[in-house]
Amino acid sequence: xxRSSSAYALPLLIAxxxxxxxxxxxxxxxxxxxxxxxxxxxxxxxxxxxxxATVNAGTSLTLNVIATVARPGDFANAxxxxxxxxxxxxxxxxGAQVVRDSDTQYHAVLQTAPSxxxxxxxxxxxxxxxxxxxxxxxxxxxxxxxxxxxxxVPAGQATFTATPAVALNATAHVGGAAPAAVSVAxxxxxxxxxxxxxxxxxxxPTPASGTGNGTLSVAxxxxxxxxxxxxxxxxxxxxxxxSAALPVTLSVQPSGLTTSAGGVVFNAVNGAPxxxxxxALDTDDKQSVAWSAVANDAWLRVSPTSGISTPTTMVLTxxxxxxxxxxxxYGSSITLKAAGLPTRDLPVTLNLARPTLSSSVxxxxxxxxxxRDFTTNPSLTLSLNTVTNAWPWSFSPLPAWATPSLLNxxxxxxxxxxxxxxxxxxxxxxxxxxxxxxxxxxxGESVTAPVLLTIxxxxxxxxxxxxxxxxxxxxxWTRLTRTLTVSDNYNTFAGMSAAxxxxxxxxxxxxxxxxxxxxxxxxxxxxLNIATVTLTPFDTDASAPETVRxxxxxxxxxxxxxxxxxxxxSNVATDPIRPYAYVHNGGAYIDVxxxxxxQKVATITGLGASLGDMVASSNGDYLFLLNLSSRSVTTIDLxxxxxxxxxxVDADKSTRLKVIxxxxxxxxxxxxxxxxxxxxxxxxxxPLTSGGTLAASGNxxxxxxxxxxxxxxxxxxxxxxxxxLNGGTLFPARIPAASHGNTGSLGQDIVVSADGTRIYTASSxxxxxxxxxxxxxxxxxxxxxxxxxxxxxxxxxxxRIFCGTAVKSAFSDxxxxxxxxxxxxxxxxxxxxxxxxxxxxxxxxxxxMMIGITDxxxxxxVPVGP
Numbered sequence: 118x119x120r121s122s123s124a125y126a127l128p129l130l131i132a133x134x135x136x137x138x139x140x141x142x143x144x145x146x147x148x149x150x151x152x153x154x155x156x157x158x159x160x161x162x163x164x165x166x167x168x169x170a171t172v173n174a175g176t177s178l179t180l181n182v183i184a185t186v187a188r189p190g191d192f193a194n195a196x197x198x199x200x201x202x203x204x205x206x207x208x209x210x211x212g213a214q215v216v217r218d219s220d221t222q223y224h225a226v227l228q229t230a231p232s233x234x235x236x237x238x239x240x241x242x243x244x245x246x247x248x249x250x251x252x253x254x255x256x257x258x259x260x261x262x263x264x265x266x267x268x269x270v271p272a273g274q275a276t277f278t279a280t281p282a283v284a285l286n287a288t289a290h291v292g293g294a295a296p297a298a299v300s301v302a303x304x305x306x307x308x309x310x311x312x313x314x315x316x317x318x319x320x321x322p323t324p325a326s327g328t329g330n331g332t333l334s335v336a337x338x339x340x341x342x343x344x345x346x347x348x349x350x351x352x353x354x355x356x357x358x359x360s361a362a363l364p365v366t367l368s369v370q371p372s373g374l375t376t377s378a379g380g381v382v383f384n385a386v387n388g389a390p391x392x393x394x395x396x397a398l399d400t401d402d403k404q405s406v407a408w409s410a411v412a413n414d415a416w417l418r419v420s421p422t423s424g425i426s427t428p429t430t431m432v433l434t435x436x437x438x439x440x441x442x443x444x445x446x447y448g449s450s451i452t453l454k455a456a457g458l459p460t461r462d463l464p465v466t467l468n469l470a471r472p473t474l475s476s477s478v479x480x481x482x483x484x485x486x487x488x489r490d491f492t493t494n495p496s497l498t499l500s501l502n503t504v505t506n507a508w509p510w511s512f513s514p515l516p517a518w519a520t521p522s523l524l525n526x527x528x529x530x531x532x533x534x535x536x537x538x539x540x541x542x543x544x545x546x547x548x549x550x551x552x553x554x555x556x557x558x559x560x561g562e563s564v565t566a567p568v569l570l571t572i573x574x575x576x577x578x579x580x581x582x583x584x585x586x587x588x589x590x591x592x593x594w595t596r597l598t599r600t601l602t603v604s605d606n607y608n609t610f611a612g613m614s615a616a617x618x619x620x621x622x623x624x625x626x627x628x629x630x631x632x633x634x635x636x637x638x639x640x641x642x643x644x645l646n647i648a649t650v651t652l653t654p655f656d657t658d659a660s661a662p663e664t665v666r667x668x669x670x671x672x673x674x675x676x677x678x679x680x681x682x683x684x685x686x687s688n689v690a691t692d693p694i695r696p697y698a699y700v701h702n703g704g705a706y707i708d709v710x711x712x713x714x715x716q717k718v719a720t721i722t723g724l725g726a727s728l729g730d731m732v733a734s735s736n737g738d739y740l741f742l743l744n745l746s747s748r749s750v751t752t753i754d755l756x757x758x759x760x761x762x763x764x765x766v767d768a769d770k771s772t773r774l775k776v777i778x779x780x781x782x783x784x785x786x787x788x789x790x791x792x793x794x795x796x797x798x799x800x801x802x803x804p805l806t807s808g809g810t811l812a813a814s815g816n817x818x819x820x821x822x823x824x825x826x827x828x829x830x831x832x833x834x835x836x837x838x839x840x841x842l843n844g845g846t847l848f849p850a851r852i853p854a855a856s857h858g859n860t861g862s863l864g865q866d867i868v869v870s871a872d873g874t875r876i877y878t879a880s881s882x883x884x885x886x887x888x889x890x891x892x893x894x895x896x897x898x899x900x901x902x903x904x905x906x907x908x909x910x911x912x913x914x915x916x917r918i919f920c921g922t923a924v925k926s927a928f929s930d931x932x933x934x935x936x937x938x939x940x941x942x943x944x945x946x947x948x949x950x951x952x953x954x955x956x957x958x959x960x961x962x963x964x965x966m967m968i969g970i971t972d973x974x975x976x977x978x979v980p981v982g983p
Contacts, residue, residue, distance in 0.1 A: 175850025
């Protein structure tokens with residue numbers, strides 16, 4: 118008879134003759150296999166279990182967390198579920214979203230706060246599932262803690278990166294071949310790095326350390342591990358303190374083939390190759406017989422199906438594709454027959470583990486940090502743990518604002534890369550997210566990998582380099598033309614038109630240049646005329662919210678000599694478009710002087726008893742004044758010279774003001790770090806702590822502060838941006854390389870060139886105005902200032918540089934240079950025995966007049982000329 122009469126003999130014989138069979142073993146990961154949650158576990162489990170990210174200061178990252186419902190029955194009869202994330206430490210932007218995807222899954226959209234200073238931030242978010250919007254009651258297992266570990270890298274410092282080719286998820290069979298190693302690209306230019314496995318001996322990174330950019334090979338060694346799921350974190354740390362934490366999982370499955378009293382057992386991942394197995398066949402009495410074999414299910418085959426003699430072998434093959442099997446356990450048998458012998462069945466069991474579709478990243482962000490960079494195409498890699506067998510995949514419906522390089526295809530363990538292109542015209546302004554699924558069809562089941570797609574879209578607009586222009590025409594000199602640069606904040610300039618609302622002003626366009634030309638001929642003598650220029654972009658997705666205000670003074674006389682005031686003053690500011698200077702003596706009013714006429718032309722009253730610093734808006738519409746009596750900023754409409762608003766602030770006599778326009782959004786900055794949108798008064802915060810004079814580049818994206826009257830000069834540099842994301846978000850960051858002590862002592866004044874390429878400072882020592890490199894504050898040169906002590910540094914609208922000094926007896930106290938540092942002229946503003954006050958020199962909007970206040974309170978108007 119066929120040798121199968123003993124229930125144990127056949128499996129033992131088969132086991133001895135199987136090809137490629139293996140055995141099990143004991144062991145563990147750096148812990149024990151995942152065994153599930155106890156009954157009283159939290160309501161949600163999170164993937165990733167800890168939110169980890171590295172971000173540059175002044176920027177924001179969008180993070181995705183998938184939350185799986187542990188006990189759906191807890192919510193079966195709920196009318197609604199209110200899910201929220203509580204961030205008690207302010208590491209996230211307001212408005213974190215928790216979105217319900219299904220009865221069993223939520224996802225959280227988290228955005229890091231761009232205001233975070235460089236450093237490490239660890240803690241826990243609280244995730245709540247509430248029964249009502251007030252969260253007066255919560256569901257069982259709520260709230261839950263979601264740990265986070267955020268690393269904020271100083272602005273300007275290259276981010277350390279570690280990017281795996283595919284997700285670090287592997288499957289191994291006991292006694293089987295090791296899973297394929299995964300390569301990790303290391304971006305560590307100029308730094309050394311090392312890798313740590315968190316104590317998981319089964320994870321083998323090679324090399325374990327290195328220098329500079331390179332590739333790390335991550336191997337998986339399941340030797341000695343028991344069947345189960347193992348997880349750890351591969352942490353790669355750079356010498357500058359940055360690190361990347363990569364989650365790793367290893368699923369250890371039973372041996373590909375096992376034998377027992379029940380017959381032959383095949384263990385495999387559904388969709389992966391399954392090795393054939395050879396079975397020896399013989400009779401107990403060693404007599405040769407003819408035989409036949411029949412497989413009893415479509416997924417099981419035997420070859421050959423018959424023979425004329427024994428002993429022999431037959432090959433067992435299992436193929437789930439024939440029956441379209443899903444993961445699970447399936448039983449069948451091979452029926453063996455021989456003439457004159459009893460029929461025998463050889464039991465065969467097929468255990469199919471569910472395959473895993475993974476994405477190398479769980480979120481893709483389009484539009485860049487500020488929602489304006491749509492030139493990059495971020496990508497992900499999909500991988501399926503079916504080794505070499507590839508299976509069809511496709512995306513669920515995608516948003517109109519994202520186009521993938523592939524909508525579908527085939528995928529296996531080697532991975533398939535998909536890049537995404539943004540279509541911002543199809544997105545609304547702000548931050549929009551959508552969770553999509555990549556789904557692979559493997560035999561009888563579908564497996565998915567969720568990916569959060571996010572588009573950051575700032576308001577697309579044209580931004581003129583200036584919004585206020587001053588023209589003047591008098592018999593001796595004129596300034597009647599200016600060329601402004603108009604930038605597209607998406608860097609996709611597609612043309613524009615310009616229109617002036619006054620006949621005396623022509624607004625011409627040449628590419629992205631706005632050419633303004635004034636004709637004073639038809640205008641009356643000694644008149645001030647104001648025009649508004651409106652830009653219209655050709656790109657229908659763009660707008661031009663800012664107009665350009667242009668003022669033309671047509672005078673009958675050309676100033677030729679200094680004119681001093683009779684009244685005394687302590688603070689001066691000039692109008693960016695009108696030929697006016699605004700002065701006060703710390704009291705309850707502001708006097709307005711026409712610099713060309715040398716006369717007081719108005720007085721603004723109704724102000725506080727104690728006044729401080731003041732500054733005009735970029736387009737000359739408003740004057741912002743510190744009212745120290747009421748501790749507020751008073752806003753004066755310069756068109757009507759009336760007070761129109763009061764904004765409470767924390768300020769004193771030492772507080773300085775500066776108006777900036779990052780991304781075409783005007784804000785008033787106080788030297789204590791407070792900032793306010795001039796359009797709404799909304800409060801913002803900047804990382805300024807030292808106090809002192811403020812300066813900014815023309816586009817407002819570089820903001821500097823120099824302390825005053827200290828033994829050493831301390832300069833702080835911030836990068837500043839603002840975008841219409843999350844209802845409007847400020848992106849400030851301190852630049853370490855350009856924030857430190859500098860040469861000299863007793864800092865007095867600071868300005869930045871319009872293009873941001875030069876910093877000019879005035880300090881008591883050295884007795885020179887300094888030219889600094891914005892990148893690192895290195896000295897590029899000096900501007901001679903005679904024997905005076907520099908205490909003022911100003912720039913004209915034409916770029917000319919004015920270095921003012923405190924000196925009582927010298928021939929000159931103001932030195933004028935061109936942009937190359939060539940001395941053009943010298944002026945004496947103060948009377949003999951008097952000297953210029955710190956920071957009380959100002960230049961007219963057209964750059965042709967100067968006014969300064971000396972230590973006796975006299976304000977002197979000085980003709981500079983073209």
